[in-house]
Amino acid sequence: MSDSERKTEPVSKRRRNFLIGSAMTGVVPVIGWAGQAQATTQAAPVDARAALNVALRVNGRLHQVQVDARMTLLDALREEIGLTGAKKGCDHGQCGACTVLVDGRRELACLTLAVAAQGREVVTIEGLAAPDGTLHPMQEAFVAQDAFQCGYCTPGQILSAISCVHEGHATSPDQVREYMSGNLCRCAAYPNIVAAVLQASQQMGD
Amino acid sequence: MTDTLFPAATGTMGQPERRYEAREKVTGSAAYASDVKLARTAHAYLVTSSIGRGRLQSFDLTAARALPGVIDILTHETIGDEIRQTPSIYGGGYMADTLRPLGSAEIAHWGQPVAMVVAETYEAAREAANLVVVSYAAEVAPVAGMGSSVATGQALDPMGFAVGDFDTAYRTANVTVDANYTTPAQHQNPMELFATQCVWEAGRLTVHEPSQYVNNVKFGLAAQLGLDPSRIRVISTYVGGAFGAKGFLTHRTALVAVAARRIGRPVKLVPTRAQGFTVSGYRAETRHHVQLAATQDGRLTALRHEGWEVTSRADTVAMGAVSMTARLYACPNITARVNVVAADRSTPGFMRAPGEMPYAFAMETALDELAHKLQMDPVALRRVNDTQTEPVGGLPYTSRSLMLCFDTAAAAFGWQGRPSEPATMRDGDWQVGWGCATAFYPTHAGNSAARVRLSADGRVHVESAGHELGQGMYTMMAQVAAEELGVPIAQVTVALGDTDLPPAVVAGGSSSTASVAPAIMAACDAIRRRLGIATGVPADVMPAMEASGLGTIEEFTEVRAHGTAPDSLRGLYRGMALPAGGVHLPDRVQFALGAQFVEVRVHRRTREIRVPRVIGAFAAGRIINPRTAHGQLVGGMIWGIGSALHEHSEIDTRNASYINANLADYLVPVNADVADVQAIMVEEEDRLVNRAGVKGVGEIGVVGVAAAISNAIFHATGIRVRDLPIRIEHLM
Numbered sequence: 028m029s030d031s032e033r034k035t036e037p038v039s040k041r042r043r044n045f046l047i048g049s050a051m052t053g054v055v056p057v058i059g060w061a062g063q064a065q066a067t068t069q070a071a072p073v074d075a076r077a078a079l080n081v082a083l084r085v086n087g088r089l090h091q092v093q094v095d096a097r098m099t100l101l102d103a104l105r106e107e108i109g110l111t112g113a114k115k116g117c118d119h120g121q122c123g124a125c126t127v128l129v130d131g132r133r134e135l136a137c138l139t140l141a142v143a144a145q146g147r148e149v150v151t152i153e154g155l156a157a158p159d160g161t162l163h164p165m166q167e168a169f170v171a172q173d174a175f176q177c178g179y180c181t182p183g184q185i186l187s188a189i190s191c192v193h194e195g196h197a198t199s200p201d202q203v204r205e206y207m208s209g210n211l212c213r214c215a216a217y218p219n220i221v222a223a224v225l226q227a228s229q230q231m232g233d
Numbered sequence: 234m235t236d237t238l239f240p241a242a243t244g245t246m247g248q249p250e251r252r253y254e255a256r257e258k259v260t261g262s263a264a265y266a267s268d269v270k271l272a273r274t275a276h277a278y279l280v281t282s283s284i285g286r287g288r289l290q291s292f293d294l295t296a297a298r299a300l301p302g303v304i305d306i307l308t309h310e311t312i313g314d315e316i317r318q319t320p321s322i323y324g325g326g327y328m329a330d331t332l333r334p335l336g337s338a339e340i341a342h343w344g345q346p347v348a349m350v351v352a353e354t355y356e357a358a359r360e361a362a363n364l365v366v367v368s369y370a371a372e373v374a375p376v377a378g379m380g381s382s383v384a385t386g387q388a389l390d391p392m393g394f395a396v397g398d399f400d401t402a403y404r405t406a407n408v409t410v411d412a413n414y415t416t417p418a419q420h421q422n423p424m425e426l427f428a429t430q431c432v433w434e435a436g437r438l439t440v441h442e443p444s445q446y447v448n449n450v451k452f453g454l455a456a457q458l459g460l461d462p463s464r465i466r467v468i469s470t471y472v473g474g475a476f477g478a479k480g481f482l483t484h485r486t487a488l489v490a491v492a493a494r495r496i497g498r499p500v501k502l503v504p505t506r507a508q509g510f511t512v513s514g515y516r517a518e519t520r521h522h523v524q525l526a527a528t529q530d531g532r533l534t535a536l537r538h539e540g541w542e543v544t545s546r547a548d549t550v551a552m553g554a555v556s557m558t559a560r561l562y563a564c565p566n567i568t569a570r571v572n573v574v575a576a577d578r579s580t581p582g583f584m585r586a587p588g589e590m591p592y593a594f595a596m597e598t599a600l601d602e603l604a605h606k607l608q609m610d611p612v613a614l615r616r617v618n619d620t621q622t623e624p625v626g627g628l629p630y631t632s633r634s635l636m637l638c639f640d641t642a643a644a645a646f647g648w649q650g651r652p653s654e655p656a657t658m659r660d661g662d663w664q665v666g667w668g669c670a671t672a673f674y675p676t677h678a679g680n681s682a683a684r685v686r687l688s689a690d691g692r693v694h695v696e697s698a699g700h701e702l703g704q705g706m707y708t709m710m711a712q713v714a715a716e717e718l719g720v721p722i723a724q725v726t727v728a729l730g731d732t733d734l735p736p737a738v739v740a741g742g743s744s745s746t747a748s749v750a751p752a753i754m755a756a757c758d759a760i761r762r763r764l765g766i767a768t769g770v771p772a773d774v775m776p777a778m779e780a781s782g783l784g785t786i787e788e789f790t791e792v793r794a795h796g797t798a799p800d801s802l803r804g805l806y807r808g809m810a811l812p813a814g815g816v817h818l819p820d821r822v823q824f825a826l827g828a829q830f831v832e833v834r835v836h837r838r839t840r841e842i843r844v845p846r847v848i849g850a851f852a853a854g855r856i857i858n859p860r861t862a863h864g865q866l867v868g869g870m871i872w873g874i875g876s877a878l879h880e881h882s883e884i885d886t887r888n889a890s891y892i893n894a895n896l897a898d899y900l901v902p903v904n905a906d907v908a909d910v911q912a913i914m915v916e917e918e919d920r921l922v923n924r925a926g927v928k929g930v931g932e933i934g935v936v937g938v939a940a941a942i943s944n945a946i947f948h949a950t951g952i953r954v955r956d957l958p959i960r961i962e963h964l965m
Contacts, residue, residue, distance in 0.1 A: 112261020179473025
């Protein structure tokens, strides 16, 4: 969040934003930092369950939303911002259906707290196609190679696949299989997913 | 997809058309049940039983109720009589089991819903659910499964049968096999969770829920809630995988409906992955005793297959696929029996090739054991016993291309020259083995209706309450209408998965295409008759449509499937359209068949098992879309790899719970487990099965792979493993 934006907010929220900043380091557990705030500021007791105002930049747009401190980025995207492309398959970081890009890297939105995504660039499946509707080469490759059936894991597969290419992990079928194994596909479209990633990697020029 | 032989196709049907909904699925705009946004939605969270058998003694809801944001808590004490006791599908009803949702203090199984919290946010509902204090009385230890004894099994006599004199033939045979096999409990684990959203508007209920049978949910819910069915609409536009788990009404739907009515707001429930292990049915664990006898030249003279399956105390459920394994090969003396063992578990249900996978594992492994004893090639053994007439009732197969499948797949695999002795092929530190097995799946169809509308501008709209589960239903139904009316496929739109549409069969038993395509064809016939165009031959209807001066023609037709009762079309309008066919016909048997070949590698030191190659050839009648069929067959075979090597719902016997109720510990194949998997579609014409000539490919891919892998592991190592999943420790 920029300084100019911060100035417009009430003092109490500024403190919260500071605390969120601490939480973003990943050192302080979520429940802990509300308690710390009480100890250090001597202000009115902070309700750990109170809604927090956060600003999330998703697909290039800034969204001001109120979230429970425990709300995941996945639920914030789906329930608060209305971007339901990212899917909940396990909520435990085991299936990859919720994969989004955060600051250009693939992350599991179910293991990322919404408050921790502040100040970072989030890209979801809805942000891939060009404004005129032209599909991203990876989306086009998934269609061309029939790399899905039910489609539920597909948004996560596509975002993971884009990252896989950018990471330089799409140079051979074996490498793609290894680096795409965090994204489960119960329809088991795996051979076609590998074909799609290899096709798109050539078009993406990485 | 150069590995695929596509059957010759002239029109749109038979072409590898891209998926109708592809753009929606790659852009995130395909709205699954939990994606539907309803205003002022409250969030629900289930509390489930932590014991396997006993009674609820009391609830302490104080802390949960005091939590900010909590709106309502349903328990058997607070819900009143809002949900009626209704029968399960096994008792002529709609439910996946006979338990009444939040119906009493009785605990029938671990994971049974005992309360549901409704709150302003998901986070509050989850926290409150964790604050619900449940006291149980658990005096009796639960029966967790079959245990080591099958003595408690109960024979299901109607599923047993015998022909000839098995005992004498077996006793006097030259060569025999006598072996026992087991398969574990498995869960479908579709990627999409068992979400449900309910909203009431002016006394009418709309349910958004992923379903393989929206009309089952509608009519079942009407019975549970005492509502006129016309007041309920169930919508399931997209389903994020089902595999049998979303076929029939589960407890959650009525709970969400009641909660939404109580609080006067939409309610959304997304059970956790762990809860999903008991939300719906699963594939129960099985045991098998197989005895085979043959002459020296490999002809079967006696075949006995007895199966044991776990069921719940509430419901007697058995897949009993001896009805199929005993009909695959010519044999004069056959005995088959099915038993169930009642356990304190949730009621089992359907999982992709529900009985076919475990029973085929037993029979097709036993055949490999027989081939080894006879020193005979496993393909030759199948050829010697191939038949066009099933041996139990003497009924003809409508078509059977099994040996063509074996020959096609064997050639593609390079099977010729395989050394017959096990443990003789090596590649560095890897022991290499080749195995094969027969795949089979009964051809089903059920009653279905469809509506087709032709507009003067050439647009065609198709409506059916059939279901898109990932099998390509939207695409295939567009292809059928485009071909029958002679219009480009781009001009066809399709609506599915909504009880407001013409009713269709449950999307189970690989029956959807075989059931709904004929209904669409019949509706197109009716349009052609209105325009004076002959049916049954290719034609472009548009010149006649223009000449007619009509704006639109709309036709609704219903089609009764072969083998269904004469009055069964009425059931179509009561959520009772179930598939018929397979081995349950008086005049014939209907099967899709296939041959599957597998290469395995077992590491000499670590005993790691890899499956570098799987090739299957399948004859399944007409293939409407080889592209989507290829996905079904390859996906099915990868499920076979999972059944052989990964999937196992591990049970803690202390409370009959699942230890690995999550996607990290319940292993399913991941991309790195899969290398070269090829599906070959063998051309086959069958005009008897249904008007579309379709046999269905949704499940057959799974069926023989586990046996083929077990057989290949024997070939690689000389170690015969008769228990799934096969793991490193089996090969030490």
